[in-house]
Amino acid sequence: MIIAEKTKVIEVVPYNPEWKAEFNRLKEQLLSYVGDLIISIEHVGSTSIEGLAAKPIIDLDLVMDSYDVLPQIIERLQQHGYEHQGNLGIEGREAFQRLQDDGFMKYHLYVCPKDGKGYLEHIAFRDYLRSNTAARQAYAEVKQRLAEQHRYDIDAYCEGKTTFVTSILSKAMKET
Numbered sequence: 001m002i003i004a005e006k007t008k009v010i011e012v013v014p015y016n017p018e019w020k021a022e023f024n025r026l027k028e029q030l031l032s033y034v035g036d037l038i039i040s041i042e043h044v045g046s047t048s049i050e051g052l053a054a055k056p057i058i059d060l061d062l063v064m065d066s067y068d069v070l071p072q073i074i075e076r077l078q079q080h081g082y083e084h085q086g087n088l089g090i091e092g093r094e095a096f097q098r099l100q101d102d103g104f105m106k107y108h109l110y111v112c113p114k115d116g117k118g119y120l121e122h123i124a125f126r127d128y129l130r131s132n133t134a135a136r137q138a139y140a141e142v143k144q145r146l147a148e149q150h151r152y153d154i155d156a157y158c159e160g161k162t163t164f165v166t167s168i169l170s171k172a173m174k175e176t
Contacts, residue, residue: 010157012053012140012147019047022105023058029102030062030109033080034073039063039114044122046143049129053140055147058107061093061122063114070094073111082109092116121169128172135168 023043030041045059046052064073074084077096085095093116096109112119129136142164150156 008152008154010147010151010154011055012143013056014053015049015051016047016056017050019054019056019058019105020050022107023048023060026058026060026104026107029104030060034062034076037064037069037073037076038111039065042119042123042126044126045108046139048126049136052129052136053144055143056105058105059122060107060109061119062109062111063119064111066113070111077109077111087118090118092120093118093122121173124172124175125165125169128168128175135171139164139168 020043027041027043040063042048042061042063043058044061045057046054047056047058062073064070074094078084081099081102082096083099085097087093088095092112094111096111098107098109110118110122112122129139142161146157146160150160
């Protein structure tokens with residue numbers, strides 16, 4: 001699987017207002033599966049930040065009250081064609097992968113407890129960039145440069161963003 005990922009082209013494109021509409025379509029679908037088990041569904045990641053260039057992939061956090069409901073969420077999502085992938089090394093975030101095409105643009109689905117580190121960092125990062133034009137522009141430049149330098153290497157692309165993301169998270173978490 002990792003080898004296949006490295007052969008894909010990393011593309012950072014200008015912000016597209018359709019991303020918000022696509023998130024809302026996904027949200028409605030997911031609410032029909034697990035709406036009674038979660039608190040909310042949040043649009044996170046770069047596509048959630050108006051004006052920010054991004055890889056055209058929607059990131060969604062399904063927010064649960066506690067891990068007590070995770071087994072039910074896993075079961076329901078599996079019934080609808082998702083595979084639970086575990087936390088993929090990120091505390092407070094459970095990843096799910098769609099096993100077949102469902103007609104939506106590409107997306108990453110996470111289930112997070114309301115007080116989980118992964119969720120809190122997603123929200124802090126998103127909200128900081130939404131409210132800080134200079135940081136948003138700087139992040140777009142970093143992503144575009146890295147996408148050009150590491151066109152076929154997602155690991156190098158992600159690693160290259162780490163210093164910038166960590167610095168923004170540090171500032172954002174101080175403000176919360």
